[in-house]
Amino acid sequence: MAGAAALRLRQVRGRRSVLGCPGSGAPAPPRNWFVPPPASSPAPSSSSRWFLTGARAALSVPGLVLFAGYIGFGGLLTGIDFPFVAGLLSTLLIWALPAQIILIGGLATGTGLVPIALAVTLSSLRLMPMVLSLAPYLRGTRRSLARELLCAHFVAMTVWAEGHRLLPRMPLEGRIPFQLGLGCGLTTISLSGTAAGFFMAAELPVWLAVGLLFLTPISFSLLMIRGAREATDWIALALGFLTAPLVAGLSGGMDLMLCGIGGGTVAYLVGRRLRRRP
Secondary structure, X not given: OHHHHHHHHHHHHHHHHHHOOOOOOOOOOOOOOXXXXXXXXXXXXXXXXXXXXXXXXXXXXXXXXXXXXXXHHHHHHHHOOOOHHHHHHHHHHOOOHHHHHHHHHHHHXXXXXHHHHHHHHHHHHHHHHHHHHHHHHHOOOOOOHHHHHHHHHOOOHHHHHHHHHHHHHOOHHHHHHHHHHHHHHHHHHHHHHHHHHHHOHHHOOHHHHHHHHHHHHXXXXXXXXXXXXXXXXXXXXXXXXXXXXXXXOOHHHOHHHHHHHHHHHHHHHHHHHHHHOO
C-alpha cells in the first residue's frame, strides 16, 4: 500500500511539473502584456478594460513606425504651407497616408475639389477588402451597426494586420472594444506624429520626411510576413512583391488594387488546390 501511494504521488508531481503548476518547481510561461488572453482564459470584466487593453496594444513597434511616418507627413504640411488644423483633421478623418498626400498635394496645386475627392475615394478603395476580411471577427451576439462602422473607419494597414493577429484569440464580447481601443490609440499616435512633424519642419530635411513616409509600407510588409502561416499567405506575398513593379503607374492609381486582387485570387486558388492534395 505504501509503495503504491508513493508511486501515485510521484505521478501527480510529474504531471504538475509538465503543466508548470504552482509549487511544481517548473517555471510558468511568461505573460505577454501586449497580447490579450485567449478565448478560453478569463476575459477582462468590462468593455472599458478591453478598450484599455487595445489602447495599450497600440504602444508597439507598428505604432512607433506609424508615429515616424506621420512625422514625415507633418513636415510635408509645412513645406507646402498647409494649415496645421486642416492637416490634423485629415489625419483624424481620413487616416490613410496615401489618400492624405493626394489631398494636400491636390489642394497645393489648385486642383478642383471634385477631382480631389474622387482621387481620395479611389485611393481608399484599396482598404475595402481589408474591412470585409476583418468584419466577421467583429460580429458578436449583440450587433451594433454604429460601433461596427466606427471599427471599419479604423481599418488601415496597421490595424488590419494587428487585428488578424490578435482578434481571433479573444472572446467575442471583447473584440469590438479592443478594436476601438487599438484604433483610437493608433489615431492618437498619428495625430501626435503629425503635430511633431509640423513643428519640427525647420529641422527636418525634405528627403528625411519622404524617407519617414516610406517606413509605413515597409512596416506593413514586415507585419504581413510575420503573420503568414499557410502556403496561401506566402504565395500571395510572393506574387505581390513580384507583380507590384510591373503594374506600377497603371490604371489611374488602381495598380495596387489590381495587383492585390489578381495575386490574392491566384494564391487562393493555388492554396485551395494544395489543401485538396492527399
